[in-house]
Amino acid sequence: MNLQISIQPNxxxxxxxxxxxxxxxxxxxEGIVLMCQLGYEQFTFKKLAEAIDSTEASIYRxxxxxxxxxxxxxTWYWNYVEYQxxxxxxxxxxPAVKIKKIIEILTGGLPSWxxxxxxxxxxxxxxVIAESSKAYLTKEVDDINSKQLFKPYKDLCxxxxxxxxxxxxxxxxxxxxxxxxxxxxxxxxxxMAHLPSLTDFGGEKGNTRKVSEYLESLVFAxxxxx
Amino acid sequence: MNLQISIQPNxxxxxxxxxxxxxxxxxxxEGIVLMCQLGYEQFTFKKLAEAIDSTEASIYRxxxxxxxxxxxxxTWYWNYVEYQxxxxxxxxxxPAVKIKKIIEILTGGLPSWxxxxxxxxxxxxxxVIAESSKAYLTKEVDDINSKQLFKPYKDLCxxxxxxxxxxxxxxxxxxxxxxxxxxxxxxxxxxMAHLPSLTDFGGEKGNTRKVSEYLESLVFAxxxxx
DNA sequence: TGGAAATAATAGTAATACTACCATATTTTT
DNA sequence: AAAAATATGGTAGTATTACTATTATTTCCA
Numbered sequence: 339m340n341l342q343i344s345i346q347p348n349x350x351x352x353x354x355x356x357x358x359x360x361x362x363x364x365x366x367x368e369g370i371v372l373m374c375q376l377g378y379e380q381f382t383f384k385k386l387a388e389a390i391d392s393t394e395a396s397i398y399r400x401x402x403x404x405x406x407x408x409x410x411x412x413t414w415y416w417n418y419v420e421y422q423x424x425x426x427x428x429x430x431x432x433p434a435v436k437i438k439k440i441i442e443i444l445t446g447g448l449p450s451w452x453x454x455x456x457x458x459x460x461x462x463x464x465x466v467i468a469e470s471s472k473a474y475l476t477k478e479v480d481d482i483n484s485k486q487l488f489k490p491y492k493d494l495c496x497x498x499x500x501x502x503x504x505x506x507x508x509x510x511x512x513x514x515x516x517x518x519x520x521x522x523x524x525x526x527x528x529x530m531a532h533l534p535s536l537t538d539f540g541g542e543k544g545n546t547r548k549v550s551e552y553l554e555s556l557v558f559a560x561x562x563x564x
Numbered sequence: 565m566n567l568q569i570s571i572q573p574n575x576x577x578x579x580x581x582x583x584x585x586x587x588x589x590x591x592x593x594e595g596i597v598l599m600c601q602l603g604y605e606q607f608t609f610k611k612l613a614e615a616i617d618s619t620e621a622s623i624y625r626x627x628x629x630x631x632x633x634x635x636x637x638x639t640w641y642w643n644y645v646e647y648q649x650x651x652x653x654x655x656x657x658x659p660a661v662k663i664k665k666i667i668e669i670l671t672g673g674l675p676s677w678x679x680x681x682x683x684x685x686x687x688x689x690x691x692v693i694a695e696s697s698k699a700y701l702t703k704e705v706d707d708i709n710s711k712q713l714f715k716p717y718k719d720l721c722x723x724x725x726x727x728x729x730x731x732x733x734x735x736x737x738x739x740x741x742x743x744x745x746x747x748x749x750x751x752x753x754x755x756m757a758h759l760p761s762l763t764d765f766g767g768e769k770g771n772t773r774k775v776s777e778y779l780e781s782l783v784f785a786x787x788x789x790x
Numbered sequence: 791t792g793g794a795a796a797t798a799a800t801a802g803t804a805a806t807a808c809t810a811c812c813a814t815a816t817t818t819t820t
Numbered sequence: 821a822a823a824a825a826t827a828t829g830g831t832a833g834t835a836t837t838a839c840t841a842t843t844a845t846t847t848c849c850a
Contacts, residue, residue, distance in 0.1 A: 354827090361828075377703040382806065396828055398808075471697045477603040479758045492761050510764065511778045517755060517762040518748050518782075525747055526740055532705045535718050536743040538736065552737045556744075556786050563785035580796095587797075608837065622797055624839070 350485060351410045356400050364390045365400055366414075367456065369407060374461035378408060378469045405476070408465075409487055412473050414457070415466050416490040419443055423497065433505035434558070440498055441553045444523040445546045467524045495520055506561040515560055519553055526552065576711060577636045582626050590616045591626055592640075593682065595633060600687035604634060604695045631702070634691075635713055638699055640683070641692050642716040645669055649723065659731035660784070666724055667779045670749040671772045693750045721746055732787040741786055745779055752778065 356362030368390045373381045381404060383397045401407045426439045446463050474488065482488065498519065499512035509515070526549045529536040539548040582588030594616045599607045607630060609623045627633045652665045672689050700714065708714065724745065725738035735741070752775045755762040765774040 359827080379702060383808090384806080393829060393831090394808085395810090395830085399827080403807075468701055471701060474759065475694055475697060475754070476605060483759060488759060492759065495762055511781070512764065513761065514752055514755075514763045514765070514778050515782070517751070518744070521747065521751055522744050525743070528701070529740075529743060533700065533709060533714060533718065535739065536721055537740045538738065539740070552740050555737070555789060556741070556782070559785040559789035560782050562789070563781060585796080609839090610837080619798060619800090620839085621799085621841090625796080629838075 351406055351413060351487060352400055353402065354400055356410075361390075361392060361396060362400055364392070365397055365407075366410070367458070370411060370458055370461050370465065373408070373411070373469070374458075374464045378404070378465075378472055405473075405478075408469060409473055409482070411462060411465055412470055413487070413490050415462055416494050418459075420490065420494045420497065423494075427501075433501055436501050437505060437557060438554060440501065441519070441523070441550050441557065444520060445527070445550045445553070447546045447550055467528050470524060471521075491520075502557070502561060509561050511560075515557065519557060522556075523549065523553060577632055577639060577713060578626055579628065580626055582636075587616075587618060587622060588626055590618070591623055591633075592636070593684070596637060596684055596687050596691065599634070599637070599695070600684075600690045604630070604691075604698055631699075631704075634695060635699055635708070637688060637691055638696055639713070639716050641688055642720050644685075646716065646720045646723065649720075653727075659727055662727050663731060663783060664780060666727065667745070667749070667776050667783065670746060671753070671776045671779070673772045673776055693754050696750060697747075717746075728783070728787060735787050737786075741783065745783060748782075749775065749779060 352362075354362070356366050365386065369386055372386055372389055376385065383394045383404060387394045387397055401410065422443045423440055426443065427436050430436050430439065473491075474482070476482075495513065495516040498516040502509060502512040502515055526537055526539070527546065530539050530545060530549070534540075538552070539545050578588075580588070582592050591612065595612055598612050598615055602611065609620045609627075609630060613620045613623055627636065648669045649666055652669065653662050656662050656665065699717075700708070702708075721739065721742040724742040728735060728738040728741055752763055752765070753772065756765050756771060756775070760766075764778070765771050
């Protein structure tokens with residue numbers, strides 16, 4: 339089973355396929371680590387070029403700008419989550435069990451099994467938590483959306499919404515609940531680490547189990563109401 | 565009753581009180597309109613200076629940088645929401661009614677009654693929706709938090725959490741639910757406008773009633789479960 | 791009316807976000 | 821194996837951003 343196929347990001351994101359060359363792969367591998375360290379705002383192509391012993395101009399031949407590189411990272415991540423969900427639910431029938439599995443995956447609680455890529459998934463997840471909103475909270479959002487670049491994220495939410503509807507076909511807000519859950523799965527760990535008074539979870543780093551429990555109780559309550 | 569008193573932002577946010585001078589007031593009034601138009605990334609002090617017929621250097625005497633100006637706007641907004649909540653709930657006893665009122669205010673569905681300020685609240689609300697996450701999704705978050713600059717936001721969430729606990733003292737996640745609701749009240753309208761497939765609400769602009777209904781059902785389900 | 795403070799006007803710096811150009815290395819095609 | 825195409829490196833350069841500094845002028849207010 340080749341994992342690469344299913345997590346291949348949209349090629350429109352990049353000017354040329356970064357997985358097809360040594361330099362491209364270095365841009366992705368090291369880019370993830372560096373953006374995680376510096377944060378999106380402080381991250382620059384110049385710094386990345388220094389880190390991988392290349393030049394700014396060479397990186398620009400792969401990605402128009404750092405926002406596209408961020409989108410590439412996020413696309414990789416959402417495709418990976420989607421893939422994990424698909425595989426995990428392959429032989430599950432009970433929607434309740436499926437929902438629990440989805441939440442476990444979303445909060446990163448599922449140990450990522452070995453795959454062929456050497457992406458630093460922990461760094462990638464930190465990027466998703468801290469930067470993913472910046473993918474769409476921009477004036478370019480409609481333009482980017484019209485190029486289908488949010489498709490993996492929207493598809494994931496849609497598939498989650500379908501499982502919610504399976505559990506309770508009468509529920510009126512499956513898509514809103516799906517996007518709320520996906521967003522909350524990023525925000526609550528961030529709050530836990532930096533603004534703990536916005537949560538009810540102890541400061542123990544990586545207390546993702548608590549976040550899962552909260553989300554489970556929220557989802558099942560919403561889907562079971564009245 | 566003087567509204568100004570209760571929505572005075574933390575003075576540590578600004579180098580000098582912008583409400584105390586004509587230039588300062590222009591920075592705030594026009595700054596809100598311009599940041600709403602351009603978005604946080606494209607907004608610059610230089611552009612604002614041109615718009616108010618002043619200079620970059622003069623604006624820097626009021627705010628260290630544009631991130632602090634954004635924080636000032638958000639602080640104003642959260643103080644305003646907190647004030648609206650306080651006044652609205654003054655003679656309410658039923659926690660269920662209080663919760664409905666809070667959600668109505670959060671989604672901006674409550675017509676803002678006349679107050680003495682001439683702030684463009686519609687533009688301010690657009691800024692909150694599109695930019696508020698950028699206040700804390702930065703590597704400076706711990707530094708800013710240690711200066712208490714998120715206090716109004718955290719206080720608001722805390723007060724909402726208290727009302728949730730009033731409704732159901734046994735509920736285990738009042739703070740997480742409060743921050744989830746406040747965040748979702750911003751994200752769902754954004755999705756509605758730009759990524760409608762992430763919601764279950766028709767594209768009719770300003771369909772805040774639907775967002776309120778979704779949030780009400782979510783909150784009451786969560787607080788009433790089992 | 792004199793002094794302090796605020797603002798304007800101008801200049802300047804380092805960094806960012808690119809674009810352009812050319813030489814060289816590598817890969818692909820024939 | 822030679823020729824052609826493509827990828828990369830190296831260097832430069834531009835416009836904009838995010839500031840800081842200096843001095844002159846205006847406004848405030850005691």
